[in-house]
Amino acid sequence: MRGWSDSFWTNLLVYVPLPLLLGLLVSLGPDIRFYRTFFVEEMGQDYVRTARAKGLAESRVMLKHVLRNALIPVVTTVMMSLPYLMIGALVLENFFGIPGMGNEVVMAVNKSDFPVIKAITLYIAMATMVFNLLADLVYKLIDPRVELR
Incomplete structure (x- = not known):
């Protein structure tokens, strides 16, 4: 269903579910197999067998040994894909007729409005830098051996 209304609840219950589901399925599908690979690889390590x-209880082994080590590449992948999700949201907004940055970008490209195109590009670049910084900070939370210098 295309469009948007003035009512928050109508938008949330009628117009948002399909674009949200579509964006989730497209972005989540390939990554799940990637994450599974990290967890399966960690479960076969010697220190997990030793634990x-x-x-040790299986829950403790999974949380303390497997999850902590498998989360580092998962965090990297998630943080690097967040700016691409924003770009995908621009396309979904335009396709489903949701007013937002997506429509503004398409109109700017059609009108050759370079200041708007530069602003969106700068916004995506800044988001990429912020998400990379957040990934580095989350590494420290996941694994205390990581040093931030």
Whole structure:
């Protein structure tokens, strides 16, 4: 369903679910197999077998040993894909007729409005830098051995 209304609840219940579902399915599908690979690889490591042999509970082994080490590449992938999700949201906004940056970008390209195109490009570049910084900070939370210098 295309369009947008003045009512917040109408927008949330009628117009948002399909673009949200479409964006989620397109962006999430390939990444799930990628994340599974990291977890399966970590579960086969020697230190995980040693932890199990010592008699640690399976939940402790999974949380303390597997999850902590497998999350670093997952965080990297998620943080690097967030700016691309923003670009994808621009396309979805335009396709579904949702007023927002997507329509502004398409109109700017059609009108050759370079200041708007530069502003959107700068916005995406700044978002990329912020998400990379957040990824580095989250690394420190996940693995205390990581040093921020």
